[in-house]
Amino acid sequence: xxxxxxxxxxGNYFTWFYLAIGIALMVLYIYGGNSNSLxxxxxxxxxxxxxxxxxxxxxxxxxNNDAEAYIFPDSAEYIxxxxxxxxxxxxxxxTRVGSxxxxxxFLDKENYKGxxxxxxxxxxxxxILVNILPIVLFVGLWIFIMRRMSGGAQGGAGVFNVGxxxxxxxxxxxxxRITFKDVAGQEGAKQEVQEIVDFLKSPQxxxxxxxxxxxxxxxxxxxxxxKTLLAKAVAGEANVPxxxxxxxxxxxxxxxxxxxxxxxxxxxxxxxxxxxxxxxEIDAVGRAxxxxxxxxxxxxxxxxxxxxLTEMDGFGTNSGIIIMAxxxxxxxxxxxxxxxGRFDRQIHVDLPDLNERKEVFGVHLRPxxxxxxxxxxxxxxxxxxxxxxxxxxxxxxxxxxxxxxKKKAVDKQDFLxxxxxxxxxxxxxxxxxxxxxxxxxxxxxAGHATLSWFLxxxxxxxxxxxxxxxxxxxxxxxxxxxxxxxxxxxxxxxxCAILGGRAAEEIFLGHISTGAMNDLERVTKQAYGMxxxxxxxxxxxxxxxxxxxxxxxxxxxxxxxxxxxxxxxxELINSQYERAKAMLLERKEGHATLAKVLLENEVxxxxxxxxxxxxxxxxxxxxxxxxxxxxxxxxxxxxxKTTESDNDTQQQ
Numbered sequence: 270x271x272x273x274x275x276x277x278x279x280g281n282y283f284t285w286f287y288l289a290i291g292i293a294l295m296v297l298y299i300y301g302g303n304s305n306s307l308x309x310x311x312x313x314x315x316x317x318x319x320x321x322x323x324x325x326x327x328x329x330x331x332x333n334n335d336a337e338a339y340i341f342p343d344s345a346e347y348i349x350x351x352x353x354x355x356x357x358x359x360x361x362x363x364t365r366v367g368s369x370x371x372x373x374x375f376l377d378k379e380n381y382k383g384x385x386x387x388x389x390x391x392x393x394x395x396x397i398l399v400n401i402l403p404i405v406l407f408v409g410l411w412i413f414i415m416r417r418m419s420g421g422a423q424g425g426a427g428v429f430n431v432g433x434x435x436x437x438x439x440x441x442x443x444x445x446r447i448t449f450k451d452v453a454g455q456e457g458a459k460q461e462v463q464e465i466v467d468f469l470k471s472p473q474x475x476x477x478x479x480x481x482x483x484x485x486x487x488x489x490x491x492x493x494x495x496k497t498l499l500a501k502a503v504a505g506e507a508n509v510p511x512x513x514x515x516x517x518x519x520x521x522x523x524x525x526x527x528x529x530x531x532x533x534x535x536x537x538x539x540x541x542x543x544x545x546x547x548x549x550e551i552d553a554v555g556r557a558x559x560x561x562x563x564x565x566x567x568x569x570x571x572x573x574x575x576x577x578l579t580e581m582d583g584f585g586t587n588s589g590i591i592i593m594a595x596x597x598x599x600x601x602x603x604x605x606x607x608x609x610g611r612f613d614r615q616i617h618v619d620l621p622d623l624n625e626r627k628e629v630f631g632v633h634l635r636p637x638x639x640x641x642x643x644x645x646x647x648x649x650x651x652x653x654x655x656x657x658x659x660x661x662x663x664x665x666x667x668x669x670x671x672x673x674x675k676k677k678a679v680d681k682q683d684f685l686x687x688x689x690x691x692x693x694x695x696x697x698x699x700x701x702x703x704x705x706x707x708x709x710x711x712x713x714x715a716g717h718a719t720l721s722w723f724l725x726x727x728x729x730x731x732x733x734x735x736x737x738x739x740x741x742x743x744x745x746x747x748x749x750x751x752x753x754x755x756x757x758x759x760x761x762x763x764x765c766a767i768l769g770g771r772a773a774e775e776i777f778l779g780h781i782s783t784g785a786m787n788d789l790e791r792v793t794k795q796a797y798g799m800x801x802x803x804x805x806x807x808x809x810x811x812x813x814x815x816x817x818x819x820x821x822x823x824x825x826x827x828x829x830x831x832x833x834x835x836x837x838x839x840e841l842i843n844s845q846y847e848r849a850k851a852m853l854l855e856r857k858e859g860h861a862t863l864a865k866v867l868l869e870n871e872v873x874x875x876x877x878x879x880x881x882x883x884x885x886x887x888x889x890x891x892x893x894x895x896x897x898x899x900x901x902x903x904x905x906x907x908x909x910k911t912t913e914s915d916n917d918t919q920q921q
Contacts, residue, residue: 307340307349307360316364321379324348325362328376328385334369338362438512438541446505452498453632453657454625461616462486462503465591469507469543472589483613484581485592487551489599490618493658496595499618500547503593510544512537516553516594519573527554527573535580535590542589551594557603574603582610620656623649629657633664640680647681651688651731653749663687692746693738702742707868709774710735710743713784715864716773717745717766718873719856720849722882726762729885734872742784757805760795765845765852767792772849773860792845796838806837856882 311319316338319325324344329337338361345360346352353360366372376385449459468475468482475482488496497513504511512534519527538544548554558571581592592612596602599615606612621629627649634645652660666687671679702710714733721727728747735743752759771785799805801814814825814834824831853860859881866881867873879885 307345307351307353307358308363309349309361310363313364313366316362316366317375319348319362320376320381325381325383327383328381330366330369330372330385330387332387332389334366336364336366336372338364438510438537446508447498447501448505449502451632452495452502453628454621455495455499455618456625458488458499458616458618459502461614462499465593466503466506469509469545469591472543482591484590484610485594485612486614486616487599487607487612488593488595488616488618490595490597491620491656492597493656494618494620495657496618497547497549498657500545500593500595504545504547507543507545510541512541512544512546513549514547515549516551516555519554519577520570527569528576531573531576531580538590544590546590546592548592548594550596551606552596552598552601555594555596555602555606557601574606578603578605578611620654621660626652626655626660629660630664633661637664637668638678640678642681643679643684644681648684648688650748651685659691663691666690689732689738689746693741693744695738702737706742707735708864709778709782710784711864711867712773712777712860713770713782714743714745715860715867716769716771716849716853718863718878719773719860719882720766720769720852721745721747722878722885723852723856724762724766725886726756726759727766728763730875730878732872732874733867735867736871741787757799760799760805761845764792764795764842765849768842768846768849769853772846772853776850776853777857777860777864792842793838796841797834800834800837800841806834806841808833808837 316336319338319340320328322344324340324347325338326341327339329339331337340348340360340362342353342360348362349360452459465482465486472482488499490496501511501513514534519530534546538546554570554573554577556570556574558574594612599607607615627645630645630648634643648663652663655663663684664687667679667683670686670690671683674683676683714735718730718733721730728749731746731748733743733745738744767788770788771781774781774785800809804811804813806812809830814830816825826834862881863873863878866877870877
């Protein structure tokens with residue numbers, strides 16, 4: 270360290286020395302003085318005396334009344350007591366004249382015959398600025414550009430470091446590392462990656478038997494399901510270095526940069542092996558070759574992908590390096606990337622089911638101050654289809670709502686309001702609506718609620734409101750059943766319930782409105798899916814026209830088949846619409862009562878519907894699951910009480 274400080278000081282001294290020399294040379298250049306010239310400043314009286322005696326050869330008068338008198342070489346000896354050393358040297362006497370007019374009168378009086386030159390006084394500092402400032406600015410701009418291009422002292426992503434890897438390195442043995450305890454649910458995915466963790470912890474157990482660990486694992490799933498979190502947990506559990514970057518980090522405007530970054534990434538990884546490389550959103554660089562919509566003849570993405578394929582399974586050996594990647598578009602990835610030896614395994618990280626959502630809530634509820642009224646089972650049931658990120662958002666939104674209401678703890682109502690806020694949007698009670706519009710919305714929403722109550726496979730009702738939320742004038746919350754497969758009967762019941770709002774408007778109001786636009790859109794998409802994809806048509810049975818090629822400009826069926834699909838969709842929707850109207854006519858008194866209550870209260874719950882129509886004749890699958898779990902808990906608690914009573918008897 271001492272030697273380094275000495276070197277730094279020496280470097281500073283030399284810098285200042287060179288700077289002083291440069292300034293001196295610059296001053297000499299600007300002033301351009303001759304060291305052998307004679308120069309003397311005198312008062313005005315002496316100056317006039319020299320003119321009167323005829324010593325002056327030439328006068329230079331400046332605009333600020335300064336004057337210079339160039340003395341004859343022969344006369345210089347009388348003023349300076351010496352002559353100029355050589356030819357070309359000059360002798361100059363300077364003074365300041367009082368008034369230019371009086372000085373001219375003096376010259377006329379003395380019959381001065383020498384030359385008189387009028388000049389502007391040179392501004393030396395302005396000369397310095399004019400001559401030196403552009404150079405300084407140019408040098409400063411050049412240094413700034415060079416530092417930006419080289420990424421500064423830290424070696425950032427500049428032109429000279431453009432081929433370097435942009436991966437962030439998370440070292441091992443960190444106290445804040447993520448483990449499987451931080452990943453709730455996803456038991457299947459965690460079981461898949463557990464083998465990778467075991468190999469990184471004790472590789473000899475596998476290599477002794479001649480086995481090889483998979484080189485790569487591809488995490489596939491919808492956004493927000495925890496793919497990145499799971500990859501970090503693998504690195505945390507194995508306690509190895511973790512390189513994290515995005516697929517777009519490879520892509521740059523310069524040709525060949527992506528391939529260079531791939532090489533540099535694997536070079537760094539070899540130095541840290543055993544380690545994990547995690548590439549998030551790999552579809553940005555791993556798109557199937559030849560299907561890229563860009564029109565470039567030499568696509569940089571393809572070059573980067575080729576280099577990635579070579580590094581993953583080429584002639585070089587990357588022992589101890591495991592590559593994990595995440596995407597939600599595995600269908601567009603290049604097949605060479607998915608083959609065995611590169612990404613050997615595809616691990617599906619799906620949306621959490623009922624029990625997994627409960628575990629996820631348990632993780633995100635830890636930092637919150639909760640009220641005793643919070644029921645995690647109810648929250649898990651209220652959030653079907655939510656990802657882990659959505660559940661985290663619900664917990665955060667509930668805490669914000671509780672803080673806004675100045676509560677000491679987050680209670681059940683805060684969570685319900687948070688779910689409503691995320692699903693339906695913010696309430697807009699200030700939106701002005703006429704009584705006629707409110708009645709139309711109430712009848713529309715009551716139609717949905719009535720049919721969903723009596724249809725076996727329709728989603729059970731939770732809450733209906735006619736308070737505007739987001740862009741919707743009314744909203745209804747249902748509890749969808751979590752099915753692995755869906756039958757035709759279930760889809761038809763759902764379509765019938767969705768069409769209940771439009772059917773109620775036509776029957777009980779005599780006119781229809783634009784409030785059913787979203788319902789019609791959902792029904793149309795579902796009907797086309799049933800006919801064209803699921804093969805649920807009587808005239809087109811067992812046929813699927815789904816085309817996985819996203820860049821195809823041709824439909825996989827003829828115009829006649831397209832017309833047949835359209836007719837089948839129309840017949841399917843019309844049949845369910847007539848079914849909805851028939852069911853509403855059978856229960857028009859109950860529907861009218863429900864619409865009246867909705868107009869008065871603006872919000873109704875499943876309990877209010879049960880008071881009007883009686884208990885729902887169909888129990889949902891989730892209700893059955895929770896009923897079974899409640900019975901199991903009751904049996905366990907009874908067994909615990911029996912055990913405690915037996916222990917008390919023995920002690921007595």
